[in-house]
Amino acid sequence: MKIGVPKEIKNNENRVALTPGGVFELTNYGHEVFVQETAGEGSGFADADYREAGAIMLPTIEAVYAMSEMIVKVKEPTPYEYPLIKKNQVVFTYFHFASSLDLTRAMVASKAVCIAYETVRDDDGTLPLLTPMSEVAGRMAIQQGAKYLEKPIKGRGVLLGGVPGVPPGKVLILGAGVVGVQAAKMAAGLGAHVTMLDINMKRLRYVNDVMPPHVVTEFSSVYNIKRHIKNHDLIIGAVLIPGAKAPRLITRAMLKDMRPGTVLVDVAVDQGGCFETTRPTTHENPTYIINDIVHYCVANMPGAVPYTSTLALTNVTLFYILKLANLGWQTACKEYPDLGRGLSIVQGKIMQPEITEAFEGM
C-alpha cells in the first residue's frame, strides 16, 4: 500500500504520525511510505533518518496526499487539507468529529474512509490510542504544577519534595484513572504527600495496592474535596465521565477556601474542565490567576513534549497501521473489531450516532 505522512500544520503541533522506525517496519512488509520533507523535525527526526529507513521524501503536502492510498496523521485535517483528501482514501488520525461541524461536513463530502484514533476501543472499553496521551499529560501535570508553585510565578513558594527538617508539599488528585495514577506516581517520586480521590472503588483499591504509603486514597465527595482543598498546595483535575462533560468538582466560591498561591492544574480541560473557573489556555500563555489561585489549563499538554509524545503515540498506532496496510481497511476492521470501532465516516456515511447527535438542530 502507498502510505503518506504529511507534516502537521495545526498551530503548534510538533508531533508526527510515524517515526523512522515505523517507516522501516512498513517498508519491510513491502509498503511504500511517502513522508513530507521536515515532517519529523519538530519531534527530533531528520529527513535523512526517514530516507535511511526507506521513506520516499516529498517536498509538498499536496504531493503526499496525491500519492497515497492511506494518510496517517496526528491531528484532524485542517481546512487547507480538506480538498486534498480523495475519494476512498483512508485517513487514520485523531478527528474529534463531534467538536467540528465543518470538519464533519468536509469528510462526508470527501467520500474518504475516516478512522478516528480516539474511538478505537478494546472490548473492555479502554481506548488504546488515547491512553498514551493521558500518560504524558498525567506525568506533565506534576512537572508543570511544581514549576508554578514557585514564588516568582505567583505560586505558594513550596518545594514539593520538601527538604530535611521541612515537610513536603501536598498534592490532591481528583480522579484515579490513567492521568491521575501517572500524576500520583510523579508526585510520590518527588516525595510529595499525595491524596487521591475517586468514586470508583476498584480504582482506589488498585492505587492503594500499587502506590507507596504516602499516597492516600479517599472516596470523592463534595465534603472530602472541600476539606482537602484547604491544605493542599497543588490540585490536579483528572476526572472523566465517558461521553459527558467533566463534573464541576471545585466551584468559584471554593477558591476562597484555598491558600493564596495554590496551583490548580485542570487536565480535564479538554472535556470542559472540572473546576468552575477553568478556561482553556495554550503553551504560549498557560496560566491565569483568579483570587490568588494559579490556574494551568492547557488543552493539549502532550504538544509541549513532542519527542516523547510522538514515540508514545506511534508505539500504539503502528500495530493498527500495519493491519490496515497489510489487509486493507475492510478486512482489517472486520478482523480487529477494536479498530473497526474507529470507523467514523466511511465514503460519505456517518457511522457513529454520537457525531450526528452532536450536530442535531444545527
Ligand SMILES: NC(=O)c1ccc[n+]([C@@H]2O[C@H](COP(=O)([O-])OP(=O)(O)OC[C@H]3O[C@@H](n4cnc5c(N)ncnc54)[C@H](O)[C@@H]3O)[C@@H](O)[C@H]2O)c1
Ligand atoms: N489536557 C490534556 O492535554 C489532556 C491529555 C490527555 C487526557 N486529558 C483528559 O484528562 C481527563 C482524564 O483522562 P483519563 O485518561 O485519566 O481518564 P480515565 O477514564 O482513565 O480516568 C478518569 C477517572 O475519573 C474518575 N471520576 C469520575 N467522576 C469522578 C468524581 N466525581 N470524583 C473523582 N473521580 C471521578 C473515574 O472514576 C475515573 O477513574 C480526560 O478528560 C481526558 O480527556 C487531557
